[in-house]
Amino acid sequence: MKALDQVSISIEQGEIFGLLGPNGAGKTTLIKILSTLLLPTSGEAYVGGFNVVKESNKVRRVISLVSGGETPGYGILSVRENLWFFSQLYGLSSSKAKEEITRLTKDLDLGEYANTRMSKLSTGYKQRLNFARGLLNNPKILFLDEPTLGLDVLTSKKLRGYIVDWAKREMKGTVLLTTHYMAEADEMCDRVAIIDRGKILVCDSPLKLKEDLKENVIMKVEVSSVQADFGFMDKLEGVVGYSQTRSIQTDTTTLKVVVRDEKVFSKITSKLQEQKLKILSESKAEPTLEDVYISLVGRGFEEDAGATSA
Amino acid sequence: MREQLIHNLRAAYARLWVRVKGGNREPQWLIAEMIIPILTLSAYIYMYKTLEAPPEFTGFVIIGGTMIAFWSNVLWNMSAQFYWEKETGNLEIYFVTPISRMAILLGMALGGIVNTTLRATAIMVAGILVFQVPLVINEPFTALLMFFLTITALYALGMLFASLFLMYGREAWHTANLLQEPVHFLSGSYFPKSLMPDMVQLVASLIPLTFGLDGIRQIVILGKGFSDVWIHLVALTVFIIILLPLAKFALDYMENLGKKEGRLTLRWQ
Numbered sequence: 001m002k003a004l005d006q007v008s009i010s011i012e013q014g015e016i017f018g019l020l021g022p023n024g025a026g027k028t029t030l031i032k033i034l035s036t037l038l039l040p041t042s043g044e045a046y047v048g049g050f051n052v053v054k055e056s057n058k059v060r061r062v063i064s065l066v067s068g069g070e071t072p073g074y075g076i077l078s079v080r081e082n083l084w085f086f087s088q089l090y091g092l093s094s095s096k097a098k099e100e101i102t103r104l105t106k107d108l109d110l111g112e113y114a115n116t117r118m119s120k121l122s123t124g125y126k127q128r129l130n131f132a133r134g135l136l137n138n139p140k141i142l143f144l145d146e147p148t149l150g151l152d153v154l155t156s157k158k159l160r161g162y163i164v165d166w167a168k169r170e171m172k173g174t175v176l177l178t179t180h181y182m183a184e185a186d187e188m189c190d191r192v193a194i195i196d197r198g199k200i201l202v203c204d205s206p207l208k209l210k211e212d213l214k215e216n217v218i219m220k221v222e223v224s225s226v227q228a229d230f231g232f233m234d235k236l237e238g239v240v241g242y243s244q245t246r247s248i249q250t251d252t253t254t255l256k257v258v259v260r261d262e263k264v265f266s267k268i269t270s271k272l273q274e275q276k277l278k279i280l281s282e283s284k285a286e287p288t289l290e291d292v293y294i295s296l297v298g299r300g301f302e303e304d305a306g307a308t309s310a
Numbered sequence: 311m312r313e314q315l316i317h318n319l320r321a322a323y324a325r326l327w328v329r330v331k332g333g334n335r336e337p338q339w340l341i342a343e344m345i346i347p348i349l350t351l352s353a354y355i356y357m358y359k360t361l362e363a364p365p366e367f368t369g370f371v372i373i374g375g376t377m378i379a380f381w382s383n384v385l386w387n388m389s390a391q392f393y394w395e396k397e398t399g400n401l402e403i404y405f406v407t408p409i410s411r412m413a414i415l416l417g418m419a420l421g422g423i424v425n426t427t428l429r430a431t432a433i434m435v436a437g438i439l440v441f442q443v444p445l446v447i448n449e450p451f452t453a454l455l456m457f458f459l460t461i462t463a464l465y466a467l468g469m470l471f472a473s474l475f476l477m478y479g480r481e482a483w484h485t486a487n488l489l490q491e492p493v494h495f496l497s498g499s500y501f502p503k504s505l506m507p508d509m510v511q512l513v514a515s516l517i518p519l520t521f522g523l524d525g526i527r528q529i530v531i532l533g534k535g536f537s538d539v540w541i542h543l544v545a546l547t548v549f550i551i552i553l554l555p556l557a558k559f560a561l562d563y564m565e566n567l568g569k570k571e572g573r574l575t576l577r578w579q
Contacts (some may be wrong), residue, residue: 032572036405036406036569037402037406037575038569038572038574039566039569039570044509057408060406060407060408061408064406065403065406067399069398070402071398072334072402072403073400074400076332076335076336077328077332081328081331085324085326085327088320088321088324089403089407091316091317091320091321092500133403165457183460242471
């Protein structure tokens with residue numbers, strides 16, 4: 001099985017580019033190849049104009065990588081000490097390192113924890129430290145691999161805002177972001193590539209991708225019972241795709257379905273009623289990037305439970 | 311070229327600094343790392359006293375216990391280190407920065423030497439004072455040279471192991487365990503190696519610690535000089551000449567293999 005298959009993308013300088021896909025889609029594999037951590041079995045990749053295989057050290061001079069759910073550093077050292085250590089891996093002089101550490105700890109609200117041991121930080125503050133570490137060398141290209149994984153809403157928002165400012169307002173660099181959070185890609189990215197099972201399915205601005213869906217109708221329906229069977233929709237003509245979210249707490253299933261026209265949806269509601277399922281609510285929804293994915297693949301992200309993480 | 315060298319030296323110093331700072335921040339660690347070896351060597355010394363062994367045996371045990379501290383450090387803080395770095399996500403960061411991986415290994419080794427020398431000195435001083443071991447050092451420079459070559463050879467071996475363990479998961483832990491006690495035994499840490507059969511001594515001669523330990527004992531306990539231990543010095547130099555380039559080769563090879571197989575950053579194996 002190929003982790004990546006015929007992937008071809010080009011990212012412009014200063015762009016925030018998103019790779020959106022479920023777990024196991026190949027996002028992390030791609031980012032690891034581009035950040036010189038993995039060798040591609042075939043094909044070529046260039047980062048900042050340098051070949052990732054033949055000129056890997058030149059690539060490393062212009063990049064940085066921040067991964068979500070990671071806590072690189074040494075728990076026994078303080079925030080400042082960890083950042084000083086990482087600054088030396090990029091060859092920063094003592095004065096430059098001090099200046100960057102002060103600026104980044106202030107910008108990322110880490111100032112009051114500068115002398116706190118990393119092991120005593122909360123997950124959110126550890127990730128702020130990880131971001132500060134990733135920006136120490138002022139990279140031209142920043143790779144963010146699921147950077148807000150496991151973070152609370154406020155921290156995620158803060159970090160997303162900071163990166164957008166860094167890339168756009170300060171025009172400091174290009175960002176390649178991998179995420180499976182639709183809203184994150186929608187909020188941050190100039191362009192998004194949707195990737196599934198190693199293949200890029202579509203690549204455009206979030207706005208354009210959603211506009212292309214406008215010829216379809218997106219309906220959201222909540223039905224009683226978590227055991228509802230929607231298999232009939234696979235054979236129903238006019239159904240582009242659907243996703244389902246089951247809630248054990250409320251014993252309900254929320255179905256999101258992309259259909260060619262509203263008449264198809266009435267067939268769906270009849271089928272649901274035939275199953276003696278009570279329709280608790282139904283509404284028309286505005287297209288999101290998730291709907292773009294559903295329309296391309298025929299299923300939602302959560303239907304990929306069998307897939308493994310790349 | 312000069313800029314690259316300075317960059318790598320900065321990285322090596324930073325890694326050394328982390329090790330020294332981290333290793334001495336928790337007083338409990340520091341005390342445990344000094345007390346436990348003293349208890350072990352005390353047990354051997356009392357056993358030899360009970361058996362009415364020659365008095366030099368006490369000095370042999372103290373030197374052995376001191377040098378074993380370096381071997382333990384090489385195994386657990388050098389060889390298996392990349393395994394821990396991988397688990398914490400640090401290895402990934404090392405590999406996306408534009409530094410020589412040898413700079414990291416060098417920093418780890420130098421930091422380990424600083425930390426262990428502090429502990430080993432305390433163990434030796436405590437042992438000598440408590441058990442009243444007379445040192446007969448006629449050639450201090452030869453003693454220092456022997457110590458320097460022994461430590462360099464040991465940490466060069468540690469750098470090689472670290473490279474080989476780069477891709478491993480839990481096996482690194484088990485392999486380090488597997489290497490600990492046999493080396494304690496074969497190198498003659500707590501008894502003179504001359505007591506062992508010839509075949510065992512031959513196998514033991516493949517371990518740098520064996521030469522270093524025997525050489526240091528001869529110089530500081532038996533009062534011997536350069537003319538008696540020159541073969542030890544040559545053997546240790548040969549170890550260094552072979553092990554350092556081999557470590558670099560192994561590191562490059564394993565990094566490349568790890569990148570091909572995708573195992574460089576694969577955790578919880």
